[in-house]
Amino acid sequence: MNLRFRFLVLYVLLAGMAAYMSFHRDLIVPLAKPFSEFPPVHNGWRMVGQSSLSDNVIKVLMPTDYLSRRYVAPDGTTVDMYLSFFDGGPDTGGIHSPKHCLPGSGWFEMSSERTVRELGGEQVNLVRALYAMGEQRELIYYWFYMRGTTMSDEYSLKLAEITGSMFHNRRDQSFIRISVQAKGNVDAANRRVEDFLRDFYPLFREYLPS
Structure with a gap:
């Protein structure tokens, strides 16, 4: 009897999972404002430059919208900004972490740390990393964003995607990367990025869905 009851419970659970997978649909969530208005x-x-992803990269990443720009400060220093958004629909992709993409492009991770910055009155979880390729040095700050929450690791992102889909019918997500050439002076590069973040983070939040 116990064995028969266990099979019955297992059958009900499997049937429930199958029904959930068959009828579950995630919402397509739009940006609060299109990146074209940034x-x-x-x-x-x-802004002193704007670039586009190649067709091959777009086919792999499948972003709903993205923006890749270079900005210059009044003192002449430059910062590169990349924003990407995935609306959670069936035709969109997902975030590819720099931890996987950059080494595949020939960059070597010299250092990486998860940290928290207060920006725009919020506690923002992000990664600060230094990468090298030959003589080049690139300082990168990046984070993931879902439903009003910032994340600095891939496991939290995946958990947020699963729970968001199950309980909110949402798996829309965003990736933000800010980078500068370190040129041997990492402290100066840090200051440049953090100045940029203080000025731009509140603006990012105007475009991303909560």
Whole structure:
């Protein structure tokens, strides 16, 4: 009797899972504002370049929208900004972490730490990492964003994606990366990125869905 009851419970659970998978649909969540409206001039920073992903990269990443720009400060220092958004629909992809993408492109991770910064009145979880390729040095700050929450590790991102899909019918997500060339002076590069983040983080939140 116990064995028959266990099989019955297992059958009900499997049937329930099958029904959930058959009928479950995640919502397609739009950006609060399209990236095309992102300002070229903000708080003294001025856009000096904008680039596009190649067709092959777009086929792999499948972003709903993205923005790749270079901004220059009044003192002439430059910062590169990359924003990508995935609306959670069936035709969108997902975030590819720099921990996997950059080494595959020939970059070597010299250091990496998860940290927290207070930006725009919020506690923002992010990664600060230094990468090298030959003589080049690139300082990168990046984080993941889902439903109003910032994350700095891939496990939290995956858990948020699963629970968001199960309980909110949402798996929309965003990736933000800010980078500068370190040029042997990592402290100066850190200051440059953090100045940029203080000016731009509140603006990022205007575009991303909560």
